[in-house]
């Protein structure tokens with residue numbers, strides 16, 4: 261069902277919400293202090309519809325650091341590969 265690490269022909273970032281294939285509009289930057297160093301950023305991508313849902317999910321756990329428009333997001337060097 262899932263093929264891991266297979267390169268996609270087109271680099272269209274899609275929403276990280278389960279089952280959602282909409283184009284991502286937002287980047288949610290988060291950090292789990294029990295797993296990550298403080299400067300580390302994990303990112304989730306979200307469409308308009310799922311931004312609130314995903315940021316709430318991270319927010320209640322205290323993980324959410326930043327919500328940035330995808331077009332304004334600058335991937336910090338040396339962090340996660342983009343999907």
Ligand SMILES: [Zn+2]
Pocket residue numbers: 275276277280281282306307308309310
């Ligand atoms: Zn979505």
